[in-house]
Amino acid sequence: MSIAILGAGAFGTALAISLAGQHPVTLWARNAGDMQRSRQNAHRLPDCPFPDALTVTDDLRAALSVQTVLLALPMQQLRGFLHSNADLLARKTLVACCKGIELSTGAGPVEVIAQEVPTAHSAILTGPSFAIDIAHGLPTALTLACKDAQTARALQQQLTTPNLRLYRTHDTIGAELGGALKNVVAIACGTAMGAGMGESARAALMTRGYAEMQRMAAHKGADADTLAGLSGFGDLTLTCTSEGSRNYRLGLSLGRGEVFDGTITVEGAATARAMAQVAKDAKLEMPITMAVAGLLDKSLDVKTAVHSLLTRPLKEE
DSSP states (O other), X not given: OOEEEEOOSHHHXXXXXXXXXXXXXXXXXXXXXXXXXXXXXXXXXXXXXXXXXXXXXXXXXXXXXXXXXXXXXXXXXXXHHHHHTHHHHTTSEEEEOOOOOOTTTOOOHHXXXXXXXXXXXXXXXXXXXXXXXXXXXXXXXXXEEOSSXXXXXXXXXXXXXXXXXXXXXXXXXXXXXHHHHHHHHHHHHHHHHHTTOOHHHHHHHHHHHHHHHHHHHHHHTXXXXXXXXXXXXXXXXXXXXXXXXXXXXXXXXXHHTOOOOTTSXXXXXXXXXXXXXXXXXXXXXXXXXXXXXXXHXXXXXXXXHHHHHHTSOOOOO
């Protein structure tokens, strides 16, 4: 069964490489010509050659001749793309492969799909994964969240490869929030490490950040067990401890007072701002999220942000 992947960033390319070992895969990209000639994505994922079963095209209509479509697009661009191509995407199975919350609405990717392409079967693929690991065939486990049980089982079979193991859940809200909010905590952890605060501070931020993730998930009606799984705790662990994470690297830059490369997509930045507003409106206690949003908006400096966290009222854990 053929699969289309829309978006040739590092993660979309890595999924295409892995899945092409099992099925014919079409990778849609605006710069398809370079990849067609070199048989690799030299800009986003160099030295990872494409399998023979992987076709690259810039023809969206041709790419969408299949039923299963993976949307490896930046979260903040997802709605516009779906809106512009709703007719082509109607009644297909659309799997979001982005981790974030829409800044303008506070919606997650599955919710955005449902709003823009209501006839589609929607799902999200998320969890602890670096593109380079998937492309190199290293063992990776992910969460596949889909409200429809039959669709979930079919996708689980279709998208599992020898190195990519999928666990399914019906809790799309929990999976969305876990994948999005862990990026905010990763920025906080990177900031602490960049500012020289040490490993103990990072451990504290991860732990208290996880409590904030659970708090928001409960507010949104998610299952707490989902946050304890791959899409929550698992992804949090990976993203907060490795410079392979763009969100963590952004935090390092903030902590060191360095300028971060603005061409790099960092989903946690928009998510922090969106979730800070949700928390404020709902009167939810999310001090780490609020501090990260303040750092990004430059309404707080690192010293002030740390002071605000350390001087919060003492309480039980």
